[in-house]
Amino acid sequence: MNAPPDDRALRALMASYQAGRFEAFDELYPLVAPVVRRFAMGRLRDMGRAEDIVQETFLQMHRARRTYDPAYPLMPWVLAIARHCWLMELRRASRRPTSDVDIEDVPLSVRSGAESHEARVDVHRALTEVPDGQREALVAHHVWGLSFHEIGAQLGITGAAAKLRSSRGMRRLRNLLGRGGA
Amino acid sequence: MTGDQMANDATTHDVDRGLPGALRARLAADFEVVEPLSRPPVRALGLIPFAVLTLVAAPWWFEPRSDLARLGWTHAWGLSMTQSMAGLLMVAVALREAVPGRAWMPASLAAWFAAPIVLVVVVTLSTFDVSPIGVRGGGAIGAVIGAMCFAGSLATALPGAVLSAVLAARAYPTRPALTGLLGGLGAGLMADAGWRLFCHFSEPTHVLTGHLGGVLAAGLCGALVSRRLHGRRNPL
Numbered sequence: 001m002n003a004p005p006d007d008r009a010l011r012a013l014m015a016s017y018q019a020g021r022f023e024a025f026d027e028l029y030p031l032v033a034p035v036v037r038r039f040a041m042g043r044l045r046d047m048g049r050a051e052d053i054v055q056e057t058f059l060q061m062h063r064a065r066r067t068y069d070p071a072y073p074l075m076p077w078v079l080a081i082a083r084h085c086w087l088m089e090l091r092r093a094s095r096r097p098t099s100d101v102d103i104e105d106v107p108l109s110v111r112s113g114a115e116s117h118e119a120r121v122d123v124h125r126a127l128t129e130v131p132d133g134q135r136e137a138l139v140a141h142h143v144w145g146l147s148f149h150e151i152g153a154q155l156g157i158t159g160a161a162a163k164l165r166s167s168r169g170m171r172r173l174r175n176l177l178g179r180g181g182a
Numbered sequence: 183m184t185g186d187q188m189a190n191d192a193t194t195h196d197v198d199r200g201l202p203g204a205l206r207a208r209l210a211a212d213f214e215v216v217e218p219l220s221r222p223p224v225r226a227l228g229l230i231p232f233a234v235l236t237l238v239a240a241p242w243w244f245e246p247r248s249d250l251a252r253l254g255w256t257h258a259w260g261l262s263m264t265q266s267m268a269g270l271l272m273v274a275v276a277l278r279e280a281v282p283g284r285a286w287m288p289a290s291l292a293a294w295f296a297a298p299i300v301l302v303v304v305v306t307l308s309t310f311d312v313s314p315i316g317v318r319g320g321g322a323i324g325a326v327i328g329a330m331c332f333a334g335s336l337a338t339a340l341p342g343a344v345l346s347a348v349l350a351a352r353a354y355p356t357r358p359a360l361t362g363l364l365g366g367l368g369a370g371l372m373a374d375a376g377w378r379l380f381c382h383f384s385e386p387t388h389v390l391t392g393h394l395g396g397v398l399a400a401g402l403c404g405a406l407v408s409r410r411l412h413g414r415r416n417p418l
Binding site: 059064065078 | 200201205208216218219281282356
């Protein structure tokens with residue numbers, strides 16, 4: 001466990017950054033980033049997203065740098081910004097569709113053996129050419145087995161619209177595979 | 183560089199030697215020397231012209247209330263100046279709320295929200311105690327006069343609420359609606375400080391609906407403006 005950063009040094013570095021010494025942020029980063037990372041990891045339990053929060057926090061610290069008063073400790077200021085970034089991330093996550101399907105992760109049941117591998121590659125390749133919205137609905141229904149109602153709820157559309165997307169996606173997939181375009 | 187890419191960099195977390203390259207480039211692109219913002223009470227002083235203007239505008243433009251002599255300096259100008267200064271204090275409170283790490287705790291926030299209401303109630307009761315003047319002519323006329331005072335207080339407060347929200351947005355409000363609400367209440371107090379010197383009625387029913395209603399509505403407007411400004415600066 002690292003020792004907590006020295007508050008006087010942190011204040012001096014931030015004041016120096018405000019005054020125009022860009023390198024001060026380079027020195028500040030190793031002192032502050034681990035604390036922000038711990039904060040973000042404690043809430044998100046996801047290293048990738050926590051790292052995003054760390055970077056976003058530093059970006060926002062830069063934007064809000066004129067609000068820092070060196071008469072006060074730095075870390076409450078930093079953590080308030082980090083908390084804001086985390087809340088904004090939660091809001092963003094709640095608004096975006098949650099069915100970002102990585103095509104490489106889609107389990108496809110096709111014939112076994114070498115032919116199976118070839119067919120799998122073809123289908124994966126064809127899927128990449130299906131428009132995003134149609135592919136999400138198609139995979140969610142035919143691969144993951146979700147109902148159109150559930151898919152609609154995930155994508156923020158009606159069940160009927162999800163069904164339409166899925167059937168259009170399937171038609172496009174068949175065309176791509178049928179004409180050997182995959 | 184995305185978070186996932188950084189997370190995959192096995193040693194990143196152990197050796198944070200400096201800013202990641204992509205982030206560094208982004209920050210360097212608009213780096214310049216900045217002057218730290220003045221402290222919130224100092225910045226709130228920017229609303230002094232608004233406070234003075236609203237204090238004298240209504241009684242000067244229309245005419246002062248008819249019982250001004252009976253109220254005396256203390257209950258007329260004294261209480262209005264107190265209310266106006268309380269409004270400035272509320273704006274300072276809002277501007278402090280807009281600084282990261284200096285946000286108010288829930289109990290303090292509750293006290294700050296209660297303070298303008300308590301103040302207007304105290305001013306109303308003490309004024310009524312010295313000079314009780316009710317609205318004659320029944321409920322309909324009372325409602326019309328109440329609505330006029332509500333609209334007058336609110337309209338006078340709006341520029342101050344907007345100005346306060348703009349000042350707060352120059353900092354970094356992490357709870358923009360709360361910040362705007364505090365600033366709007368402050369502007370409402372300042373506006374009503376002048377409006378009460380023009381209004382001829384001291385009946386608590388009238389003052390607490392028309393005037394206090396205007397103050398509270400100014401708070402809501404401040405919250406809306408502040409959220410709007412925040413949304414523009416931080417689109418999702």
